[in-house]
Amino acid sequence: MGMTRNVSLFKALGYKGKGPFLTFILHRIGGIGMAVFIAVHVLASFMGGPAGRFLNDIYESWPFQIFIYFCVMFHAINGLRITILDLWPKLLEYQREAIWVEFAVFIPLYAFSVYVIVSNALTGG
Amino acid sequence: MKRQPRVVPLSKRGFNFEMQMWLFTRLSALAMHAIALVAFVGAMVMGARYHMNFADVMRWMFTPNVTHVQSTNLPDLDPWASLFWKLVAMALVLIATAHGVHGLVVIADDYIVKPLGRKIVRLISIVTMIAFSLMGLYVIWFS
C-alpha cells in the first residue's frame, strides 16, 4: 500500500534548506572529490611510469585545479566551522552568523585562487 | 537550592567507537589545519616568499612533501627535503587518510543500513585505509 519512501537524490537536493544545508551538500562533494583525487594521486605517484604521468597531466590541468581547489578550501573552511560549533554547542545558536563568516572567508580566498589559476593558465604558467 | 553536578561514568556514557570516531574527525580536522599552518610558516621561513607562487605554496601546505615544490624555482631544495618535513608529511597522510576514509564510511552509513552491509563497508574501509597509508608513506619516504 502506498508509495515507497519518496526520496530520490533529485528530490533531496530540491529541499529548500538554507545556508547550512547547502554547505552540508558541498562539504560532502568536497570530501568525496578530495578522497578520489588523493587516492588517484597517491596511486599514480606510487606506480610512476606513463600511467602516472598521464594522471599527473589531468590534475595539473586548470579546470581540474579549479575543482580541486574548491574541494580543499571549502571542505577545510566549512570543516573548521563545523568543528568549532560541534565542540562548543552553545555557539550553535549563532549558526546563521557562522555561515556568513564562513562565506566571507571562503569567497575571497577561493576567488583569488581561481584568479591565479586562470591567469596562470592564460599566460601559460 | 544546591545541585550535585551530574556526571555519567566513562564506561556508561556511550563514548563508544562511533563517538570516538566522531571526536577524532573533529580533532583530526583541527590537527590538519595546524599542520597546514606549520607548513605555511615553514615555507615562508625557507624563502617561499621570493621563489614560489601562490599555487606552489598551496600545494606545499596541502602536503609538505618535497615533490610538491621541486619543479619550482627554489635555489636550495635541501631544507624542504629534511627529515622534519618528511615526518610532518607522513603524519598528515596518516591523519588525512583516517579522516577521509571515516568520512566515506559515514556517508555509506547514511544509505547502507543492514548490519552485514555496514560490516562489509567497515572491513573494506580498514583495508583501504591501511593500503593507502602504506602507499602514502612509501611515496613520501622515497621521494
Added chain:
Amino acid sequence: MKVTLKIFRFNPEVDKKWHYETYHLDAEPTDRVLDLLEYVKGYIDGTLSFRRSCAHGVCGSDAMRINGANRLACKTLVRDLGDKITVDPIMGLKVIKDLIVDMEPFFENYKKVLPWFINNSPLPADGRERLQSPEARERFDDTTKCILCACCTTSCPSFWGSDDYLGPAALVTAHRFIFDDRDEAAAERLQIISETSGLARCHTAFNCTLACPREIQITKAIGELKLATITGKLD
C-alpha cells in the same frame, strides 16, 4: 489575492503514480495554508486528504512540505509564501494518500529512546514533589516543547537516506530526559543514541532547526548530547 495552489496528489486505489493538481483560489494574505486546503476539500475536490486537528500549531498533525520546506500548514500564512504555493507530503516516509504519510517508522524511532520518565528512587518522604531548581528546569526547557509533528525528522538528509536513523525528534526527546536532573536513566539513553543509528548520523545540516515550528534549537540539543557522550557532563 489570487493564489495558484499546486498540491501533490496520489490516491493508492486509483493512481499508479503521483501527480500535481493545480487550483486557482482567492485568498487573504492572512489565510493559513490549512485554510486553503480546507477550501479545496470543502468546495472543489472532497477527495483531497490530509491530517489536521488543532489548526494553530500545537498538535502537530499537518506537517507538510510547503514551497519546498517542511512546515505546519496551520502555521504558515499565505502572505509569507507569495501567490504560488506548492504543497507536498513530508519526505522519507511512505505516502499513503495525498498528503498523508505513514507515521509509524517515526513513532517507532521515538519509542526507541525510552521516551518516558524513569526514576526508581523512593519518593520524597513527605509524598510531595521531587524538588528541582528553576535553573535545572530551564536546562531542558527547550526540548520539552516538541509536538512530534515530524517536520524536523523528515527534513533531515540522514533520515532521507534511511529511516534507520533515529532522527532529530527522537534525539530531542532523549535530550529532554537526559538533561532532566530528576531522571535516572541518562546513561541507558546515552548508550542507545550513541550507536550508529543515532548521534553520529547527525551531520549538522540544520534543516531540522529551521523546520521546527516550535523553534526548538534542535541541532544545539543534539550537539549537547554528542558532547555529553564524550564528557559525561549533564549540566
Added chain:
Amino acid sequence: MANLHQFDVVVVGAGGAGLMAGLYASRTARTAVISKLYPTRSHTGAAQGGISAALGNLEEDRVEWHTYDSVKGSDYLGDQDAIEFMCQEAPQAILELEHMGLPFDRTPDGRISQRPFGGHTNNVTGKPVRRACHAADRTGHMILQTLYQQCLKNNVNFFDEFQVLDLLINDGKAVGVVAVNLADGELHTFHAKSIIFATGGHGRVWEITSNAYAYSGDGAAIVFRRGIPLEDMEFFQFHPTGIYKLGILITEGVRGEGGILINGKGERFMEKYAPRVKDLASRDVISRAIYLEIREGRGINGSNYVYLDVRPEVVNKYAALDGRTNPDGSPYRVTAEELLKKVPDIIDFNRVYLGIDPMTQPMPIQPTAHYTMGGIPTNQYGEVVIDDQKTVFPGLYAAGEVACVSVHGANRLGTNSLLDLVVFGKYAGLRAAEYARGVDFTPLPSDPEGFARQQFEALRTGSGKENMTDISNKMKKVMFDDVGVFRTEEGMQRALETLRELKERYRHVRVSDTGRIFNTELLNAWELGNLLDVAEVITVSALNRTESRGGHAREDYPNRDDVNWLKHTLVWKRDGRFEIGYKPVVITKYQPKERTY
C-alpha cells in the same frame, strides 16, 4: 468477523482523560486505547494556563477555598459532593503527575510554581490567590506528553487513527465499540467488559472556537443515539479571550500575569463588572462584559472586538493601581523578558497569525467557544448514570470534557478542566478495571457492526448533492449568533428551525470520495452528523431553561432562578422525539447566593 479484538477495558479517546484512564486501568487490566488521532495530537495539548490545586506552594491556600471558588464559578449548579471530591484529590493528582516526570515550572525553592487565575481567590481576603500549577503556557502539552509517555512505558495497547462509530449494548450492559481503521477503511469490533468514553467536547458546533477540528462531539452523539441521556447541554463556556476572528485561545494566564482588558475608549472596563477581582473574574462574566461593551459601541473602532493589553508598562501601571504584590510583599512588576518566559506560545501565536508583538501592541480579542460543561452524565467515579436516581449503566464510563460529573455546573473555573480530566480520568480507569475484574464478558449483540456499517454506507453511496462544508458553516454561524454568549427565545427558535433544515439537507449530503483508504471526507461527513445532533440537543436544552446562569445567558430571562431551575437538565431521544428530565443539584455546604466578583 475478522477484526474482533477483546480487552478488559477499552478507552475511547486519547486526550488527557483517556490516557489517564488507560494508564490507571492498564495497571491491573488488559487495556486498549482507541483514538482517531495520534494520541499526542489530542486537544489537551492545546491547554495553556495551568492546572489548579491548593498546594499552597507560594502563599496560603486551602482545599475548601478551591472548592468554594469552583462552586461559585459553577453558578451553584455544580454537584458539591463531586467538587469537594475533585478539589480534595487535586493536590495528590498534581503530585502524581510530577512523579511521572511532568516538567512543571518551579519556585526558587524547587517546588511546583503556581500563578493566579480567573476566579481563584483567597476566601478570607477576596484577593486572587496563586493556585494554577503551570509549565509556561504549555501545561496541557506537558500533561498530554507525560501521560502518553507513561502509557507507552506501561505497554498500553494503542489503536491510533481508529474512529469509533458505535457503542454496542447487550442485555443492558455496554459490551463493546465498533471502530473504523482510517488507514484501510476496515471496521473493527472491540469486545470489552468496561468501556470508557473520553472523546472530548463539541466546540466545533460554533463558528468562532478555540477547539480543534477533531472536537466534533463524537462520544456524546454516539451514546445519545444509543439511548443514554445528555446532561446540562445548554451550558457551554465562551472563553473571553480568543484571537479576533481565528478564535485561537489566549490563556487566562496572560491576565494572571497582569494583562488588562481595554475597550475602544481606552478604558479598563472590567472595573465596572467585577470591582474586586476585575480582569480575573470568572470567564462567563468577562465574556458577557465584552459583549456588552461591543454592543454599546465600545469595541475597538466600534468593531466587534476589544484589546487584551499585556505590554509591560501597562501591566505595571495597573498592578501599582491595584496594589498588587509579590509573595514577599514587594510591589509586583514585570519586564518584557519575564513575560516572554511565562507566556511564550501566546506571543508566538500573535506574531504568526496577527503580525503583532504583544510586548509593544495590544492584542485584538473576542469571546471564543471553548469548553463543554455538559455531556454524558457520570458520578465521581466516572460511571455513567442514566437518570435522576443515580442508576449506573453497567460497563459504561465517561471522563474528561465529554462527561458531566458535574463539577463545572453552569460555568467552569479556569484550570479545572485539566484537573477534571486528571482526577476523573484516573478514577474512571480504576473503576473500569475493578469492574472488569469482577465480571465475565457479556456476549456481543448479533451483527455488531450493522448499525455502524449502515451509517457509513448511507453516506458513502448516497446520491445527494448537498455540500457538507456549506451545511457545516451555516450550522456554525447560526449557533454562534443565536445560541452563543447571549440567547433569546426567538433566536433559539430560529436556530432550531435552521438546524432541522440543515439536518434534512444533511440526509442528502454528497461524499465524492468513495475510497476506503484514509477517506477523510467520509469521516468529516460522519462527524458533521454528530455535530448536528449535538447542536440540536444544545438548542433544545437551552430553549427549555428559562433563566440565566453561568454560561447560559438569556436576555429574556436575565436573572438566575434558584426556585425553579436549581437542577440539572437531562435530555433523551426516544422514538425520534426529545424528552427532557431533571435531576437535583447536590448541595453540601454552600448555599446558593448572589455571584459577584
